[in-house]
Each structure stands twice: as C-alpha cells, then as structure tokens.
Amino acid sequence: MSAAAPAGPTTVRRATDADLAQVGQVTAHAYVADGLVEADHWYVDELRDTAARAAAATVLVAVAPAVDGAPAERVVGTITLAAPGSPYAEIARDGEVELRMLAVDPAARRSGVAEQLVVAALREAVGRGDRRVVLSTLETMHAAHRLYARLGFVAAPERDWTDELTMRVHAWHAPAAPSARTESATWPPLRVVEVDGWRVGLSGGVTRRASSTLALRDVEDVADTVGRVERLYRDDGAPAVFRVGDPGNPAGLAAVLDARGYAVAAVTDVLVRDLDATVRPADGDPGTLGGGLCVRGTDVPDDGWLDLWLGGKGGAREPSRAIVTGAPARYLTATGADGTAVAVIRAAVVDDWVALSCLQVVPSARRRGIGRALTLHALAAAWEHGARRAFLQVEADNDVACRLYGALGFRPAHRYAYRVQPGHDVRTGC
Ligand SMILES: CC(C)(COP(=O)(O)OP(=O)(O)OC[C@H]1O[C@@H](n2cnc3c(N)ncnc32)[C@H](O)[C@@H]1OP(=O)(O)O)[C@@H](O)C(=O)NCCC(=O)NCCS
Known part of the structure; x- marks a missing residue:
C-alpha cells in the first residue's frame, strides 16, 4: 500500500510504539517495490518486524502530515541505527554505528526524505558520541550511492563482504568540531567567572549561549561546585544553565543535575563545513x-x-x-x-x-x-x-533550518544539551 506524496514539511524523529506497524509496512514495501527482494523472501519478514528492531536498535521515522483525512501523521520513511555487537549490526566495530534498512515509501520519493533521514541519523550518531558511521549497500542501489557520496560517505572496499550477495561498505567520519572555547569566543558572555576551572557565563539570562556554564574539567565534588555556580546565577538574576555533552564534562555532572531537577531546555547540534x-x-x-x-x-x-x-x-x-x-x-x-x-x-x-x-x-x-x-x-x-571552516549551532528539532544547512553542505560534528535549573526559563535568542 502506498501513501500519497507529502503535503507539507516532513519531520524526522524517533519511532514510537504507535509508528511500528507503519514502519514495517513502509520498509517492506520500499524494498519489494524496488525489486531488492522478492515479496515471499524471509528477509521481508525481518523488514516488517519493527518491534524486534526497535527493541534492539534505534529506529528513526520520517513523518509527513495528513492528506485527505488520513491519520494525523504518516510514516513515509525510516532508518535504523545499530550499535556494534547488537543483533542488527553486521559490520560495525567499536566506536562506530551502523545504518540499516533505509527505506522511503515510493510515493514520497524525490523530495529529500532519504537525505533528511540519513542526516538525522548522522546527527543522532554524533549525539551518542559515535564518530564513525558505516553501512552496506548493494551494487545496484544507485540512488542510495549518490546520496551517500553527497553526504560525505566514502567507499571502504577492504570491508566489502558477501552473504547471498556482495555488499559494498561505505563509511562516514564526523568532522572536527570547534572547541567549546572557540564557540564561546564567537558569542562571549557579558561576564565570565571561573569556578573550580568551570567557565560560568553570566549575561542576565539573555541567550543560553551567553548565560550558561562550560563544565570542561573534573572537580573534586560536582554537587558542591554546582551549588556555588547556582549562587552566582542567583546573584545575576538568572537561572543556572549548564552545557552537558562536551568532552571534558565530569562523569557525574548529568546525574547531579538530574538529582536537582534540571530539565533539558534544548538539544543543540553543532554543524560544520569547510570553506x-x-x-x-x-x-x-x-x-x-x-x-x-x-x-x-x-x-x-x-x-x-x-x-x-x-x-x-x-x-x-x-x-x-x-x-x-x-x-x-x-x-x-x-x-x-x-x-x-x-x-x-x-x-x-x-x-x-x-x-x-x-x-x-x-x-x-x-x-x-x-x-x-x-x-x-x-x-x-x-x-x-x-x-577556512564554518560552524553554526542549531536546535536539533529545527527541521527547516537543519534541511537548509544540510543542503549547504553543513555536517554534524557535535551535540550538547542545555540543562536549566527548575522553576526558571532562560530568554533565548540564538
Ligand atoms: C530557517 C529559515 C532561515 C529558512 O529561510 P528561507 O528563506 O525560508 O529558506 P530558503 O527558501 O532559502 O530554503 C532553503 C532550503 O531550506 C529548506 N526549507 C526552508 N523552508 C522549509 C520548510 N518550510 N519546509 C521544509 N524545508 C524547508 C529546504 O531544503 C529549502 O530548499 P528548497 O526550497 O530547495 O526545498 C527561516 O525558516 C527562518 O527564518 N526560520 C526562523 C529562524 C530560524 O530557525 N533560524 C535558524 C536558526 S539556527
């Protein structure tokens, strides 16, 4: 069964239980319609079994808004991320994540959905700390090869493998991100106070970037340092905000913030490209x-x-x-x-x-x-x-901006989250 072409902006998110039946249908239909597998082949059952897939791997979906009285959101495409050693990984090694089962409903093709899915998967991988992404394709998947090449995947022929068919392996390496200090230098807080080596940005709560703390080194007692940072923000008339997910963050930072009720105010992707x-x-x-x-x-x-x-x-x-x-x-x-x-x-x-x-x-x-x-x-x-290099920060759920930047060659290099003290919000901006 095919859905009609998307009527509005398509968004990509993690699959929920309610999506799984549609995900299975779309995946199986896309592979069979392209002649990649016969309708009665055992692999079609595996493509349909999204409950098993979602239990063992991360399943993303591209969803389009309703057309002609159809359900509110329709799944028009999907991709799966499998960790090394997990049941859905065929080739991934340590430090890598493997993309599997990219599928776009034939009726929703030629509108950038596959690119949106692969880019979202790269952002997800980088957000999990994986710097390399690998996948296997068939020789005959020409459209997919063009897409992967455009996104910066390169062939890794030494890793090609054969099962019933010969599979070609492609790998993508996350580009280097600017350091948190370089980022901060392009958007400096009005005032910076060092607390146990952490850089506390104080700007009266105006913009998260200028009103947040870079906790870039270990400290003896994370809770104690967080408490002293909170007092600085209180005196600045603003909620305490911490950037979490940067290299160098103390191991216990997220747990301390969880215990104090800090919410995730935004997940931010750092995208980069060469000039x-x-x-x-x-x-x-x-x-x-x-x-x-x-x-x-x-x-x-x-x-x-x-x-x-x-x-x-x-x-x-x-x-x-x-x-x-x-x-x-x-x-x-x-x-x-x-x-x-x-x-x-x-x-x-x-x-x-x-x-x-x-x-x-x-x-x-x-x-x-x-x-x-x-x-x-x-x-x-x-x-x-x-x-000679460009970067920008974009909220991970800003699909429109992410599409624009992806089309301009920006690729994910880093992901972090802003955690905000409970009972406050921070005035945003960029
Ligand atoms: C993001 C924003 C700047 C895009 O500006 P724009 O002038 O509408 O974008 P363009 O017309 O140049 O579109 C370029 C590409 O972006 C993507 N895009 C833009 N608007 C889109 C939409 N509503 N739905 C899906 N894709 C969209 C498409 O890939 C488009 O290429 P296409 O037209 O060939 O499909 C605009 O939506 C905006 O001001 N948003 C609010 C502020 C914001 O989010 N800024 C970014 C902060 S990081």
Missing part, C-alpha cells in the same frame, strides 16, 4: 541577493538588524546588542527594493573558523531562497576575512 574559494554568492555580486534584493554588511548591528533578529521583541534589544557585539562580526541584512529588511545573519570570525548565527527571514519572505542565499553571502564574506 574554499568557490563559496560565492549565487550571482557572484556581494551587493545583491537575486530576486531584486540587496545585501548590506556592517561591523555593528543597527536597530533594524537587531529587531529583525529578535522578531520584533524590542524589549530585549539592549542586552542582546551587548552580547552580539562582544566579538568582532559582520552583520548582513537583505533588503527589498523599497529598503525594507527581510532577513539578517551574523558572521563572527575567530582563528580560521567563522560562526554563523542569528539567521532569520521574516515569515512573509520565506521559501523564496533568501535564507540559502544570505547564508552563502555570509560564508563568502567570511572567506574574504580569512575563515
């Missing part, structure tokens, strides 16, 4: 964006730039200005023919890295290629300023 001289604005002109739009770049953000970034929340303009101007950066604004600003982005160069942030397109101008074009402009400007 080269070919990064150019689409029409090659740094002053225009195409479609009759112009681009203006400044070294300080004006009120219009800040207001567009903040989405019209004028109240937070001043503390936000102080934070974004804490590091040298370029502030790009896309404007229409009448001079109205429609999009902004910030590019801060530190060493050979450029950090992109604050990308915002006004809702009425979205889906016209402006986000993509402005990001390319920012990368080109950064190249001129000496940057």
Whole structure:
C-alpha cells in the first residue's frame, strides 16, 4: 500500500510504539517495490518486524502530515541505527554505528526524505558520541550511492563482504568540531567567572549561549561546585544553565543535575563545513541577493538588524546588542527594493573558523531562497576575512533550518544539551 506524496514539511524523529506497524509496512514495501527482494523472501519478514528492531536498535521515522483525512501523521520513511555487537549490526566495530534498512515509501520519493533521514541519523550518531558511521549497500542501489557520496560517505572496499550477495561498505567520519572555547569566543558572555576551572557565563539570562556554564574539567565534588555556580546565577538574576555533552564534562555532572531537577531546555547540534574559494554568492555580486534584493554588511548591528533578529521583541534589544557585539562580526541584512529588511545573519570570525548565527527571514519572505542565499553571502564574506571552516549551532528539532544547512553542505560534528535549573526559563535568542 502506498501513501500519497507529502503535503507539507516532513519531520524526522524517533519511532514510537504507535509508528511500528507503519514502519514495517513502509520498509517492506520500499524494498519489494524496488525489486531488492522478492515479496515471499524471509528477509521481508525481518523488514516488517519493527518491534524486534526497535527493541534492539534505534529506529528513526520520517513523518509527513495528513492528506485527505488520513491519520494525523504518516510514516513515509525510516532508518535504523545499530550499535556494534547488537543483533542488527553486521559490520560495525567499536566506536562506530551502523545504518540499516533505509527505506522511503515510493510515493514520497524525490523530495529529500532519504537525505533528511540519513542526516538525522548522522546527527543522532554524533549525539551518542559515535564518530564513525558505516553501512552496506548493494551494487545496484544507485540512488542510495549518490546520496551517500553527497553526504560525505566514502567507499571502504577492504570491508566489502558477501552473504547471498556482495555488499559494498561505505563509511562516514564526523568532522572536527570547534572547541567549546572557540564557540564561546564567537558569542562571549557579558561576564565570565571561573569556578573550580568551570567557565560560568553570566549575561542576565539573555541567550543560553551567553548565560550558561562550560563544565570542561573534573572537580573534586560536582554537587558542591554546582551549588556555588547556582549562587552566582542567583546573584545575576538568572537561572543556572549548564552545557552537558562536551568532552571534558565530569562523569557525574548529568546525574547531579538530574538529582536537582534540571530539565533539558534544548538539544543543540553543532554543524560544520569547510570553506574554499568557490563559496560565492549565487550571482557572484556581494551587493545583491537575486530576486531584486540587496545585501548590506556592517561591523555593528543597527536597530533594524537587531529587531529583525529578535522578531520584533524590542524589549530585549539592549542586552542582546551587548552580547552580539562582544566579538568582532559582520552583520548582513537583505533588503527589498523599497529598503525594507527581510532577513539578517551574523558572521563572527575567530582563528580560521567563522560562526554563523542569528539567521532569520521574516515569515512573509520565506521559501523564496533568501535564507540559502544570505547564508552563502555570509560564508563568502567570511572567506574574504580569512575563515577556512564554518560552524553554526542549531536546535536539533529545527527541521527547516537543519534541511537548509544540510543542503549547504553543513555536517554534524557535535551535540550538547542545555540543562536549566527548575522553576526558571532562560530568554533565548540564538
Ligand atoms: C530557517 C529559515 C532561515 C529558512 O529561510 P528561507 O528563506 O525560508 O529558506 P530558503 O527558501 O532559502 O530554503 C532553503 C532550503 O531550506 C529548506 N526549507 C526552508 N523552508 C522549509 C520548510 N518550510 N519546509 C521544509 N524545508 C524547508 C529546504 O531544503 C529549502 O530548499 P528548497 O526550497 O530547495 O526545498 C527561516 O525558516 C527562518 O527564518 N526560520 C526562523 C529562524 C530560524 O530557525 N533560524 C535558524 C536558526 S539556527
């Protein structure tokens, strides 16, 4: 049974029990429809048995919204991540995770669902601390080969293997992430206090990045250090926020925060890509964006730039200005023919890295290629300023932004979570 083509944005998330029957159907249907396996082959039962798969591995699903009175969400694709030594791993070694059973409903193909699934799987793998991802394909899976190559997988012929058929192995290595200190240097807190070697960022709660603690080394008594950090935030009039998931975090940090009731306020992916001289604005002109739009770049953000970034929340303009101007950066604004600003982005160069942030397109101008074009402009400007690598932080559930950045060649390098003291929230921003 085939579903109709997706009517709206497709999102990727972990499968729930309620999805499993549909996941089994989609997987089996996709393989049989492509002639990869005969409908009566034993492997079709394995493809359908998603309960067993979900118990032994991580199953992701791509879900599309309803069409014509169908259930609220429809599974249109799936992928499985298997740990080495687990029942669904065929080739994974220590430090690797293996992708299995990528399947997209034939009716939902040619719309980027497979790419969304594989990229989500890479982000999931990196988030679990796996730096290498492997998979096996059949020689005949040409569409899949093109996709894997585009995403940076390389053939590993020395690991090819034969069962009934010859399987070709491809491997992906997570790119290096900027250090937490490099990230922080592109978005510095208003004030930093060191507590037992932890860097406590204090900015009155304005933006998580500038109002959080980097706990990058072991301490004698984690609970005691956390308590002293909390007092600093209380004096700053803001909730305590800790970044968790960074190399160097003390082993007991998450448990101490759990015991104190800290919630996960956001899971953030760090995406990176290399730059080269070919990064150019689409029409090659740094002053225009195409479609009759112009681009203006400044070294300080004006009120219009800040207001567009903040989405019209004028109240937070001043503390936000102080934070974004804490590091040298370029502030790009896309404007229409009448001079109205429609999009902004910030590019801060530190060493050979450029950090992109604050990308915002006004809702009425979205889906016209402006986000993509402005990001390319920012990368080109950064190249001129000496940057050779780019990174950005994006909330893991921001599917739209993740798709945009994936299409621009950004790949997952790191994942961390912000944990916030109970009873508070923190004003966000970027
Ligand atoms: C994310 C954002 C900047 C995209 O801006 P945009 O101008 O609409 O994006 P573009 O038109 O350039 O789209 C480029 C690609 O992004 C993806 N994309 C953009 N909007 C999408 C949507 N609603 N659904 C699915 N994919 C989408 C697509 O891959 C698209 O390519 P395609 O048009 O060839 O399919 C915009 O949605 C926005 O301002 N969101 C709120 C702020 C935000 O999330 N910023 C990012 C913070 S890290």
